[in-house]
């Protein structure tokens with residue numbers, strides 16, 4: 001198996017040497033027998049820039065932190081934000097700015113003076129990476145011309161096994177990017193950031209290309225469900241937007257989970273264990289009993305798929321005096337979501353019923369709702385993305401997202417925002433990987449999307 005442990009600049013990767021100046025109009029592909037082809041000459045022309053940007057952004061630790069006290073929750077997100085503002089300014093987007101809450105905004109202005117905010121389209125990706133796996137010290141590796149076998153990463157014995165990831169096997173011949181085995185890659189969502197930046201760079205350098213005014217937003221703290229919280233939709237001033245935060249090539253999503261978070265706090269009675277006979281009420285033990293009583297054969301993320309919802313306890317902390325269970329609850333249907341929340345409450349109450357000296361506090365926090373309802377009212381928004389994906393030579397894949405995006409809440413807040421693929425996979429884990437061919441296709445799709453909207457009735 002040929003593996004190129006390249007973490008250097010994209011110019012060092014044989015596959016892409018010399019493609020930087022490729023003319024998209026000629027459609028000439030650089031000959032490479034073993035490599036998977038790009039979806040278009042445009043995608044190939046964008047690929048070097050996409051990879052170079054992606055590697056640069058991935059190295060900045062932008063992991064967000066739950067229970068934030070300010071926006072953004074971590075300073076690394078500001079660092080990436082400042083980098084992007086600088087790069088956008090260099091591309092000629094004069095109004096680029098990082099706002100006081102860590103949001104990056106910029107405009108690739110109207111080609112025609114008569115253009116108004118009613119015609120502008122938004123492009124959105126998130127700056128932060130998931131708190132669920134280590135996010136510091138990311139060292140991206142490029143595996144040129146993946147041979148379809150097991151990929152062994154250099155640290156922690158991390159392995160990408162195509163038997164466990166059918167999407168990986170399908171990428172034989174692609175140039176894959178992974179982390180080094182002990183961190184996230186952060187392709188969720190730096191693949192989206194890189195795709196938007198490369199597309200904007202391309203359109204900025206080709207001012208004659210037909211497109212509407214484009215507004216760019218990079219949001220902080222999406223992974224902790226706060227990406228839309230302080231998003232100034234009014235000021236963004238677009239008729240609709242797209243998050244670039246999906247996965248497999250061709251994915252287009254206008255349906256997400258509806259989501260609540262439930263925090264259970266159990267109060268016990270603590271005492272020196274030597275004097276505890278008949279007196280100690282161990283909150284930690286009771287919390288474990290609650291978790292054990294939750295359904296696991298059904299209604300768990302590991303035992304459900306497709307349109308099934310779940311209850312997912314993700315954190316258990318405490319002492320004998322006080323224990324806390326944090327859980328997320330998900331479903332595509334709002335009524336079923338409510339019934340899962342009730343089930344979680346009743347399970348906790350039943351588990352504690354035999355111990356009257358313990359007390360239980362339950363807080364339910366609304367996170368986001370399925371974007372389907374809002375998007376159904378403006379079918380042209382999803383249709384434009386579908387046309388763009390087809391224009392890039394890809395058959396759109398329409399699957400509901402088992403998760404949320406900034407678009408879930410933005411749609412609810414009045415900004416219709418479906419989600420487009422990035423070409424990255426295995427999000428939130430040390431096995432996260434991305435196909436360069438597919439990331440470049442994502443960037444090319446954004447350029448096509450602008451073309452599609454330039455033809456759409458104002």
Ligand SMILES: [Zn+2]
Pocket residue numbers: 126188189222245
């Ligand atoms: Zn994401």
